[in-house]
Amino acid sequence: MFLMFSSQSASRTAEAVDSVMIYIVSVSLLLLLGITITMIYFVFKYHRKKGHKPVDIHGNIWLEIIWIGIPTILVLTMFYYGYMGFRTMRDIPENAFQINVTARMWQWQFNYENGKQTDTLFVPVKTPILLKMESVDVNHSLYIPAFRIKEDVIAGRINYLSFTADLTGSYDIACAEYCGLKHSMMYTRVVVMPDEKFTEWYESEKTEPDTNITAVSQESQSLLFEKGCTTCHSLDGSKKIAPSFKGLMGNERIVLRNGSEMHIRVDEEYLRRSIMEPNAETVKGYTAGLMPIQKYNLNDNELNKIISAINSLN
Amino acid sequence: MANGTVALEEKSFYEESTNKYSGILSWLLTTDHKRIGLLYLVTICAFFIVGVILGILMRLELIAPGPTIMEAQTYNTLFTLHGVIMIFLFIIPGLPAIFGNFFLPLQIGAKDVAFPRLNLLSWYIYVIGAILVLISLFLPGGPIDTGWTFYIPYSVRSTTNVSLAIFAAFVLGFSSILTGLNFITTVHRMRAPGMGWFRMPLFIWSIYSTAWIQIIATPVIGITILLVIMERAFGVGIFDPALGGDPILYQHLFWIYSHPAVYIMVLPAMGVVSEIIPTFARRTIFGYKAIAFSSLAIAFVGYLVWAHHMFTSGISDTARWIFSLLTFIVALPSGVKVFNWVATMYKGSIDPKPPFLWVMSFIVLFSIGGLTGLVLGSLATDIHLHDTYFVVAHFHYVMFGGTGTIFFGALFYWFPKMFGKMYSIKWANISVALFFIAFNMLYFPKFIMGYMGMPRRYFDYLPEFTNLQVISTVGSWLMGITMIIIFANLIYSVKKGKKSPENPWGGVTLEWHTASPPPLENFHEIPTVTHEPYDFSQLEEMKHESK
């Protein structure tokens, strides 16, 4: 922690938060030591063994005023300091570079204004960034410890987060709001690049920028990736936490419906059902309820595209 | 009080019962507040041990990165159950239901609480709630995995037994409400002659304030939980964004209850501290009125700050700074208490017996917890620390280090009164010391991890946190040893302990004016109160009385 304090901060917000932290912790430490030492001193000084006669003191109005008054002033300064630090996070310059963020169980997706789409956040250094974030399922929270910022990502509303990175490099992005099974694995990175490098990537056809930091590899630009299906379903037959899409159509499988087993041949009707209402039937050997209900996430058009995409993987 | 021969004839509440049954039925059908208090003691301790074992399992899982002894899903249900059990089954009912029940009538010189049968009913409701929690573990679907905050929409999407588990929380809330209602009426109607409001012991003040929070705040979570169940069962659109709802409204309603609830947890503990310090310093409390009113103030201001749990949820920036400001205000009355307690030690005649040692440990641990609460109340730092281990450390310091410590403190203070026996002072001293060390080892590393950016509710973590996690886990083993010492000492003493003198510590509040353990209706005749609550000049008279 102390290393963090001393090294150059990765962003202005980190600097602000650290100084507020140092202020509050120092005041608190003084109070804590004061209280503890006084207490221990009294216990020794007025120990019963020493045979003091106890003195009944019922109170002292001045003391009460002092120990309400001084803490009041202290906490007001803490509030003010904290509020100013907060302002540095929320005052967003007009020209901020906007990136849209979609969170889903358990994957981040960053959509740039020119249509680029990544699962790692690439940003230029020393440029104000504005993230507009929305979730498609449950609550998540985008947390960048190095910049000391976070904001929840919630379905049905757009929350925003803003920062300016001062140093190039790559930092963790974590999900800080509990979102189910793989909450603790919902990590990705933010890669801060020199301006020229970023522009070069941003204006090129390349999906990944040319940095020496390896980003999480990108799978496919298809709807399956965009809607987050590939987080759990593989396209190449390998087993993830959900059945692979490869060779799915026409396959025989055993599903559990209301607790009883049934044999089913996968057809379009079945796919439709198991995508829109996955809890109605569960494939044997997989966890029920894991698969997010897609009813509110996909429209008919997208559903048809997805089904034909799965179809084409045979 | 009574002379020797009478004392021999005198039957304690163990030997005499309020009903015609004997054996176990005389307990299960009792309306005696003391027996009900003991019923709570046994059930609550049982659940505390369950919660503690879940805690130790979590620590074991976190000893190394990656899966060590369990799957991610198991871990998620573990911390949820740990939270639910500790909050709803241990710490919220803990002090009021056990010590409030046992000592509130004794301390105000009453025969019983205002509604004795309702009191028994509350215990049964508590037990039903607890059983529902247990049933929810074993039904198909699996134990609940939402975290103790049951945040929407995950709690609507999860296929685990969320409905049953939160219904249990609803039932437990009912028990809490009835207890609160009972206590308020008792304090208003049953005080002994001469016991004006400012002659009440401070424990009564704190229980009274707590009771108000219980009846005013609990219904809000009750209805919220009920609606989540409706939403799961019938698809009624209330909170789920897929049906137009707003998850943030759920968070508002949840914390409207749950922030005041943290004061349900800590206020009774503060009351016990205000009892123990004067007794062992053998002088009157410093600033009686300041402490009494700060209890009411905490209860009241506690309603104004709930959204400090939501600083990153996307509430408006205006609301954020208003709630941050109010949060700082709520710290002031707690400060008043701490300062007055320390001042009470000034020029006392201090005898640091185990209950007093627990109190000293409380003051340090609670101050650390409370002061880190200030770090969380400040906007800039909370944005960084919200939902990290820093918060986990904060609330274990205030809940376990604060209330948990005093749970033991109260037990060690009133043990002779409740059971008429004395425990081993030596082992008690050892357990306080061990507790203090183990506690800091277990939870202090979490502050550091939190500041380094380790989010909470994480089954797995980045390798850089390994060392601190290991320290913490080892701390939990030490803590386990401490718990075993504490409970072994007490359980052994209930069975085989030395008989305790009537008034081993020299307390002067009314509970010490009667036999240990007290007779069925507490006092031979309702006492008339002529002294301030902590007037130790009575001590001489009391000695003469019993000789």
Next chain:
Amino acid sequence: MNQSSHAPAVEQHAHRDDIGAKMGMWLFLFTELLLFGGMFLMYAYYRFQYPDQFKIAAMELSTSMGTLNTIILLTSSLTVAIAITALRKGNRFLALLNLFVTIVFALAFMVNKLFEWSAKISHGIYPGSEDILNKPNGEILFYGLYYVMTGLHGLHVIIGVVILSFMFVFIYKGSVNKDNFMKLENSGLYWHLVDLIWIFLFPLFYLIH
């Protein structure tokens, strides 16, 4: 407390604390107040977000049904109040009669409610139905709240009927009487609370135009 200056008649009931009992009841009513208060907060919150959709949705509810039920409930509040006065004045018959009328009104309220709900349901407006899910957010929420709030209120009416019926039996048997009327008074308080809540539900759901 146990001074012997009390008249013997009072001595008999020395253990009974009427004011205490009433205090307990009031405290309980405050929890009910906060319970419904929570739901009113949800209502206010969503109405603020979707004022127009609430208006449209409310059009579907029948004002006349609501008005009728309001009058029924207000009148039943009157009769229960009269019953208490009657009992305290020693007029047992009038008390029983008014209590009976109260119960009849309460049942009438429920029957009315049943008609209202079943009409809605037969139009396909019920939680989770196809029709409701196709409506805009504000309307889904309006109906969600409508069902839970009036439903929970209805549950209170039913509980009230049960309690009042018990009181009827107690008065009939004489265990609740001129000198021992606290049970009836507390049941009356509960019944007035049910009325009180309806006083707010009515304009909020039936009178938005």
Next chain:
Amino acid sequence: MNEDKQNKENHEHITPYSTYVLVWLALIALTSITVTVSGIDFGMVALAIAMLIAAVKSSLVINIFMHIKFDEPIFKVFLMVSLFTLVIIFVLTFFDLVNR
């Protein structure tokens, strides 16, 4: 003990039938006013009027039907505490909502 003496007096208070009937008439009258007023479109004002009338009605019920007016003064304090808490909860929640 002073408290108890006062209780005795309150205890004796029996509300006459006529008061109840008058209150009931007032309640019915207020109901018909709200219903009529709601027919006219006043926008936000309509809500305010409706709530005002509901408040008047409920204070009648609480004061007379539930005779808190003649009861222990402490009950009134309790009532105020509950209502005040409710108001605080509303106001603070709306601080968030209005400023979003």
